[in-house]
Amino acid sequence: MKIFDRKKVVFLTKHGKEAVVKPLFEDQTGCHVIVNREFDTDRFGTFSRERKRRRTQLKTARMKIKMGLKRSNADLGIASEGSFGPHPQLLVPWNVEMVLFYDPKDKYEIFGIYEGPLTNFSHRITSEYEEIIEFATKVGFPEHHLIMRPDHEKHKFIIKDIDDFFKLKAAYERCMKRSVMSKVYVETDMRAHANPTRMRNIEKATQDLVDKLMKLCPVCNAPGFTAIQEVKGLPCSRCGTPSEFTEKIVYECHKCGHNEEHFYPYGRFVPAEYCHVCNP
Ligand SMILES: [Zn+2]
Numbered sequence: 001m002k003i004f005d006r007k008k009v010v011f012l013t014k015h016g017k018e019a020v021v022k023p024l025f026e027d028q029t030g031c032h033v034i035v036n037r038e039f040d041t042d043r044f045g046t047f048s049r050e051r052k053r054r055r056t057q058l059k060t061a062r063m064k065i066k067m068g069l070k071r072s073n074a075d076l077g078i079a080s081e082g083s084f085g086p087h088p089q090l091l092v093p094w095n096v097e098m099v100l101f102y103d104p105k106d107k108y109e110i111f112g113i114y115e116g117p118l119t120n121f122s123h124r125i126t127s128e129y130e131e132i133i134e135f136a137t138k139v140g141f142p143e144h145h146l147i148m149r150p151d152h153e154k155h156k157f158i159i160k161d162i163d164d165f166f167k168l169k170a171a172y173e174r175c176m177k178r179s180v181m182s183k184v185y186v187e188t189d190m191r192a193h194a195n196p197t198r199m200r201n202i203e204k205a206t207q208d209l210v211d212k213l214m215k216l217c218p219v220c221n222a223p224g225f226t227a228i229q230e231v232k233g234l235p236c237s238r239c240g241t242p243s244e245f246t247e248k249i250v251y252e253c254h255k256c257g258h259n260e261e262h263f264y265p266y267g268r269f270v271p272a273e274y275c276h277v278c279n280p
């Protein structure tokens with residue numbers, strides 16, 4: 001028997017994410033995913049800035065699950081939420097995809113995550129159509145769709161669903177006509193159905209979630225026996241001084257409270273080169 005055998009899981013989504021989330025979740029956990037498209041999830045914020053994202057990724061995902069559970073008779077809820085932007089240190093485009101799971105009966109949540117540079121998130125401001133073609137080719141158009149505006153990123157006039165070269169040319173001409181600077185602002189469409197790269201990242205986050213859920217508590221068998229804390233202090237191999245490296249990981253069951261400490265997940269000692277006493 002699988003962990004969620006015949007349980008109903010509601011998934012509130014507008015942009016076709018069920019294409020990757022539903023089969024993966026159903027196959028591996030045995031549940032039935034009910035897709036709810038009635039609700040406009042753009043109300044929680046969009047990538048194209050018509051509406052600002054006011055909550056954090058996690059809070060938004062929680063809101064979506066709450067709405068989904070309210071509108072169905074499901075036992076469980078899942079939601080997916082992504083974010084894009086330059087990585088604060090690496091300064092490369094960065095995508096974080098989260099798939100959140102919530103069990104309203106036992107009141108516990110677990111999230112799966114993908115985080116990395118695999119994204120085509122970018123934009124270009126230009127007056128030349130040739131430059132738009134070059135940009136489009138670079139970001140994987142037409143499989144990856146584009147969005148265009150006149151002049152700048154906040155312009156009220158916006159053309160979405162650009163998914164072939166005919167529409168691209170037409171969008172360029174319409175935006176140029178409305179432009180006061182003779183420029184257009186073209187950018188990648190980050191909605192899941194318009195962005196196969198993002199869709200693959202959502203799939204990875206979903207797999208991470210399923211992997212976490214399928215770890216069962218050794219005492220009560222509840223799904224989702226996951227790490228709750230990483231404790232630093234791995235000793236130096238020469239002098240034994242505790243370091244900033246992980247010494248143990250603590251796992252805890254959300255249901256019965258059983259916990260386990262797993263020591264030395266990345267090795268027994270830190271090389272003296274990393275020690276602030278031996279190598280200050
Ligand atoms: Zn337990």
Ligand SMILES: [Zn+2]
Nearest residue numbers: 236239275278
């Ligand atoms: Zn040392």
